[in-house]
Amino acid sequence: MTQPAAQARDISKRFGRTLALDGVGITVAEGSTHALVGRNGAGKSTLVSVLTGLNRPDSGQVSFGGEPAPPVEDREAWRRRVACVYQKSTIIPTLTVAENLFINRQALGGGSLISWPRLRRRAAELLDEYAVAVDPAAMAADLTVEQRQLVEIARALSFGTRFIILDEPTAQLDGPAIERLFARMSSLREGGVTFLFISHHLQEIFEICQEVTVFRDARHILTSPVRGLSKEDLVEAMTGEASGLRTEGNRSPVAENLTPVLKVSGLGLPGQFQEVDLAIRPGEVVGIAGSASSGKVALGEAIVGLRKPVHGEVQVSGRRLRPGSVPAALAGGIGFVPQDRHKEGLVAGLSVAENATLPIAHKLGRFGAISPGRRRAVAESMITDLAIKTAGPEQDVAGLSGGNQQKVVMARALADQPSVLVLIDPTAGVDVRSKENLLDAVDRAAGSGTGVLVISDELDDLRPCDRVLVMWHGAVAAEFAAGWTDGELVGAIEGIGESSE
Amino acid sequence: ACNRGTDAATGGGAGPVGIDLPRADSDFWNSYAKYVPQQAKDLGINLMPPTNSQNNVNTLVSNVQTLTNQGAKAVVMAPQDTGAITTTLDRLNQKKIPVITVDTRPDKGGAYMVVRADNKAYGEKACKYLGEQLKGKGKVVEFEGDLSSINGRDRSQAFGDCMKQNYPGITVFAEPTNWEGGKASAALQTDLTANPDINGIYMQAGGVFLAPTLQLLKSTNHLFPAGDPRHITIISNDGIPQEFEAIKQGQIDATVSQPADLYAKWALYYAKAAVEGKSFKPGATDHGSTIVDVGSGQLEDQLPAPLVTKDNVGDSSLWGNQIGK
Amino acid sequence: MSELSAQLPAAKPKLQLARFRDLALVPAILVLLVVGFIVSPIFLTAGNLLDVVQQQTELGLVVLAEALILIAGRIDLSLESTVGFAPALAVALIVPASSHGLGVGLPEWTAIPLCLLIGALIGLVNGALILKLRLSGFVVTLGMLITIRGVQLGATGGQNLFDLPASVSYLGSATWLGLPASVWITGLLFAVGIVVLGFFRQGRALYAIGGNSDAARAAGIRVDRVVWTVLVLGGVLAALAGLLMAGRLGSVAAAQGQNMIFTTFAAAVIGGVSLNGGKGTLFGALCGVLMLGLVQNILTLAHVSPFWYGAINGGIILVALMLSRLTTGKAQD
Amino acid sequence: MSELSAQLPAAKPKLQLARFRDLALVPAILVLLVVGFIVSPIFLTAGNLLDVVQQQTELGLVVLAEALILIAGRIDLSLESTVGFAPALAVALIVPASSHGLGVGLPEWTAIPLCLLIGALIGLVNGALILKLRLSGFVVTLGMLITIRGVQLGATGGQNLFDLPASVSYLGSATWLGLPASVWITGLLFAVGIVVLGFFRQGRALYAIGGNSDAARAAGIRVDRVVWTVLVLGGVLAALAGLLMAGRLGSVAAAQGQNMIFTTFAAAVIGGVSLNGGKGTLFGALCGVLMLGLVQNILTLAHVSPFWYGAINGGIILVALMLSRLTTGKAQD
C-alpha cells in the first residue's frame, strides 16, 4: 500500500482558553482530493496552519509521504512538500502581481538574479492560464478581493508540489472562476496531485472530492468516502443534530403599493456602473447578482456611502442621502455588510464586542460615553443570536475563525434596526447552518419592515429574495421574480441567456 | 538600609557645598571637573558628590532640587541655558542658599557671584587679532556656536560688531554650527570652494572645531604653516592642549584660554565665602581680576582669559599645559 | 502585518494579558522604587517623589499629545518645537521690544489663550498639509519642526524671553491644595484622556482609526475630522506644556523643547503605545513618563559618575523593559 | 489609509506612477539646482557639487543602513551612536593610554576591521533582543542608543580621540582616480544595494518581509534570519560611516554622530522610504540625502543670516516636498 500524501496524528492546539484542535488526525491518500468540512471555528484552518508548518502543534505529528515533517524553521522544506491557499490573504500589497506570484522564487529556477521582463512574461502566462484579467505589473494593493484570491490560487497551483491545500478558495469567487478552478484541479489530479479542499459549499465537495473528513468542535468526527454519503449525513456530522436543512422562507409577498424605503435614481459612477434605478419597499428582499466586472459591488458601496457616485441620488425613507458619506447613510437608517471583512469590516486588535458595536456606539450611553455593561450585553445577545463562536465578547476579533468574523460584521449591520440593509457577499465563508441563521435573521428584519438589498452570486443568498436583478457591465440587464431556476440565473449572470444588449 | 546618613559628604570644613557640572563630553568641562575636588580640598570645603546636568536644563533644575534636598548650603552651577534657571534662583534665594554660577551669567541676576571670563571679550580678542594679522583685509570664516546659548551669542555678537566697526575691509562668513564639528567642516569646505582666497578663521570652540578644520585644510591643500604667504590665520577659543600643540606647529595662530582651573578655584572660593557669610564689592581683586556690578547688584568676577600665541604657548600656568601631563 | 502571526502560540497568555500591556511597566516601576530606596533615604520622601512628578509634567503633556496622535495612527514631530515656539511667540507679542518682544504689545491677559491658539494653529496647518495635500505626516511635521524652531530663533534673535506675563509665571509656580498647579493640570488632563479613550465613543474612534482606518470609515467614523481634531489638540497640549515649562523655568529659552521629541517617543513607546497605531493606553504612556523620571532621579541621587551616567541610564531602561517583557510575557511591537 | 480608494479606477495612472515614487524628488532636486545657480555661480561647478556629495557620504551610509532596515519593516535608532561608538572603541583599543586610549594597544592595522566588527556586534545584540526576546525594536534600539553612547563617554572619559590610526586618516582623506575615497565607497555601496534590492531574490525578500512578514514567512522566506542579517549589516554600515567621519574630521569626537538619526530618518522618508515597511527604494533614499545636502550647500553659499538659517532650511524642505507631491501626483504615507 502506498504511503498517504499527508498525514496528521493526534494533533492538539490551544489558543488561550480556546482548544482549537483536540487530538485530531487526518490521512490524505496519494492522488485523491480530500475534503475537510466543519462548522465555523471547528479548527479547519488551524489544521491547515499545522499541515503547512506555520504553526507548531502543542502535540502530535505530521508526516508527508511517510516521512516526518521538517522542523518549522525550515520553511523551504515545507514549501517543497505542500503548497497552500490560506484562508487569510498572503498577498503582499506593496508588491506587483507578478512578484507576488513568484515570491521568493523570482529568479525563476535557480540563481538569484531576477529578470523582470521574463518574470512579467511568465506571470502573464500564468494569469492567462487561469483567465485572470490582471496586469502583472499592477500593484497587488489595487486588486479586488476576487482578483487577489485568483492570484493566490494561481500561485499555489503553479509550484509543482504534489500536495496542495485550498482553504475556502471559492468563498470569494464567482461561478465561472470556480468552474475554471475545478477544471484545473481535476487535470492536476489526473497528473497525480493530491488536494486537501476546504469549503462551506457542500455541493462542491460532492462535485470534486473523493473523501471527506468532518471536524466538529475541535474534534475529528468522521472520515468517509464521499460516494454514498448524502448531504443530510454530512450536515448531521458537522452539526451533531439530525434536523434537515431549512426549507424556503415563508414570508408573505410585499404589498405593491407601499412607498419604497430605498430609492436609487440615475445613480452612476463612470467606469463602474451607469444610470441605475432601483426601489425597494419595506419588507422586500431584493438580490443583485452579476459577475465580478458587473459593477454590483461598486453599486452597493455607492449606496452606503463608501464610494461617491458622480450622477444620481440615493433616498432612504424619502430623504436624500449625502453622496459618499457613510455617516449620512448610517444616520439615514442603512445597515450594511462590506465586501471585504478584513479591509473594511473589522479592526483587528479590538474586541468582538467593540467591533460589533462600532456604528452604534452612540446608542450605548449618553454624551458619547459608552457603558461597558451595555456594550457587553448588546454584544452577548449578538453572539447568541448569530451563534458566534468566541471565547467571549472581550476576545480580540483577530482570533476568531473566518466565518465567525463574518458573523460579527453581519451582527453589526443588523444591530441598529436599520430601515435598509445592504449586504455584500454576506455569507462568504459561513458554514451551512450558520448561513441559515444569518438568512433567518435577514428574514426577520425584512418581516419587521426593513428593505433588504443582497449583493451576491451565492444562489443560497439569492433564493429568499422577492426578486433578483442581474447586472452586466454596469447596468441592470435582467430581473427575475422569485421562483427562478438556477440555470437561468447563472446564465444571465454569465451574460449568455437573455441579456438585453 | 546601610546608607542612612552617608549622603551628605562627611568630614569637617565649610558646607556642604553642592556642585553641578554642565556636561561630560567636552575636554574643557572635564578639566574643570578634575580641578573641582582638588580645589575643594585645598580650600577645606565639604563638597557633596557633584551632579551632572548632561547639558540639559531640566536635569540641571532637578539636580539642584536634589542637592538642596540633601542639605547643600551653597550651590555652584554652570547653566548653559541662562534664561531657564530664573525660577530656580528665586527658589534658592528664598531658601537663603547662595548660588555661584560659572562660565555663564543668569539673565535676570540673583546669583551670589558670577565667575566667568568675559565671552564678549573672547569675540573681541579674536576679531582684533585677526584684524591685525590680516591687516584689515580679506575673508574670514566664523564658526558660530549655538545661537540659543549665551556663549555662542556673546562671542558671535562681539566678533561681528567689532569686525563691522574696525575692519570693514574684512568679509565675515558667519556659519551656524550648533557646536557640531561636521557642520563646521562642511561649511568651511563650501566656503573654500566658493572663495579660495579665504585667509582667516575664527572658531568659537577649539575642542569641537580644531580637528575637523585642520583635517579639512589638509585634505584640500590649504594647510600651510604660519609664515607661508598661503597660510590661513586661525584663532580659536578654549585653550585645550591640542590647540597649544597646533600653535607650536604653526597650524593655528592663537587661542583664548578659558581658565578651567580658575573657574573651579574661584567658584569654590566664593561658595565658601558665601557659606561663611562674607560679602564682596565691585573693584579689583587680589587675583588679577575685577569684580564688576553688571546691573541690579549682580556681581561678576571677570577672570582673565589670556590670549595664547606662539610667544606664550609654553607658559606652564596655562591650564592646557597642566592636564594630561 | 500580524494577521497570520495572530495564530502563533503567543496567543495563550494573550487573552488575559491583553490589558496587562498597559500595566507592563508597573513591575518595573515597583522595582525602581525599591532600588531608589536602597540608593538614598531621600528617594521615597513625599517631597522627592513630588519633585519627580513635577519635573515630568511638561514631558507628560507632550507625551499625552503624541500618544493620542500615535493611537490614531499618525505621527507629529513638530510638537517639540511647538513647546518652544507657541509660548515664545505669545510672550513676544505681549512684552515690549525692550524685553526682546516684537513690540506689538498685546494685553497681558491674552498670554495663555494666545499661546494655546498658536499651538492649535500649528496643528491645523499640519492637518491641512497631511489631510488635504496628502503629504506624509512624518515629512510634514518634520519640516514644520525645523521651520518653526527656525522662526523662533530668527524672531527672538536667539534671546531668552524672561519678562513673562504674570499669568504664565503664576501657572509655573502656583500651588493648589498643596500640589503644584502643573501637577494638577497634567494629572487632570491625563485623567480626562484616560476616561475619554477608555469609555467614550470619540476616544474609541481613535483606536478604530489607528487600527484600520478603512474599517473605521466604513463604521461611520469621520476619519479625517477626528485626525484633524487630534492634531489640533496635540498642538494645544504641546503649547500648554510650553507654558508650564516657561512658567517653571522663569523664561522662554530660545532652545525650549529642543530634543524633547525623542524622549517623548521613548516614553510613549516604552509605555506600550505602538508606532503603528491603534494600540496602547494613556495610562501606559504615563507610566513611561514616570519611569524615565524615576530613573533620572535615582541616577542623580546615586551620584553616579557623569561619565557613566548615559551607560547606566540606558542599561537600566533596557533591563526595565526586559523585566516588563518577562513579567507580562507579551511580545512587543 | 487609502486602501479603499485603491479600488477606484485610478489604478491605471497609478501603475506608472508607483515607480515614480522613487523619482519623486528629482523635480525638486532640479529646481534646487536652478535656485543654487541663481544664488551663486560657484554652485554648479564640479568642485562644489563634489563637496556636497563628499559631505553627505557619511549620512548617506547611515541612510543606506536605515533604509534597508525600514524596508524590511524594522527600525534602528542605535545606528546614530554606532557611528560614534564603533570607531571610538576601535581607536581606543589601538592608541596608547597617553592619547586617551584604553591601553590595550592592538596593532594599527586592526582599526578598520575592528570597527566594522563592533558595528556588527551591536547589530547582533539588537537582533537578539528583538527576535529572540521579542522586545519592541524601537525600544531596544533606543535603549541601545543611550547605552552605547554612554559607554563611549565613560570609556573615553568624554575625551576626543585625536590620534587616529593611519588607515582611518587615510580613508578620510584619500583620493582615488580624482574622487575622494569616501565618495567611491558610498557610491559603490549604494550601487550594490540598488542592484541587490532591485534584482536579487535576497533583496526582494526585504520588501516581502516589510510588506507582510507573515506572508513572507508563508512564502518560505526565513524572516528572522533576514531581519537579523539586515540589522547586522546596518551596524556595519553605520560603523563604516563612523570611520569615514572620523577620517574626514580628523578625530573621533565624544559626540560623533549625535542627533544624526533624526536627519537619517528625514532623508530616508523624504526619499520615499515608508516607516511602515515594504516601500521605497535606495535610489529614493539617496535622492533624499542629496536634497538635504544641496539645501544646506545653497544656504551656506547664500550666506543667509545664521539666525534665519533654520527657518529657511525648514521652509525650503517643506516647499520641495509639496513640489514633489504635486509633480508626481502621488499621495504619500
Ligand SMILES: Nc1ncnc2c1ncn2[C@@H]1O[C@H](COP(=O)(O)OP(=O)(O)OP(=O)(O)O)[C@@H](O)[C@H]1O
Ligand atoms: N490566533 C488565535 N487566537 C485565538 N483563538 C484562535 C486563533 N486562531 C484560531 N483561534 C480559535 O480556534 C478555533 C478554530 O479556528 P479555525 O480558524 O481553525 O476555524 P475554522 O474551522 O477554520 O473556521 P472557519 O470555517 O470559520 O474558517 C476558533 O474558535 C478560533 O476562535
Ligand SMILES: Nc1ncnc2c1ncn2[C@@H]1O[C@H](COP(=O)(O)OP(=O)(O)OP(=O)(O)O)[C@@H](O)[C@H]1O
Ligand atoms: N509553530 C510555532 N510554534 C512555536 N514557535 C514558532 C512556531 N513557528 C515559528 N515559531 C517561532 O517564531 C519565530 C519565527 O520563526 P520563523 O520560522 O519565521 O523563523 P525563520 O524566518 O525561519 O528564521 P530562522 O532562519 O531563524 O529559522 C521563531 O522564533 C520560531 O521559533
Ligand SMILES: [Mg+2]
Ligand atoms: Mg478557517
Ligand SMILES: [Mg+2]
Ligand atoms: Mg471559514
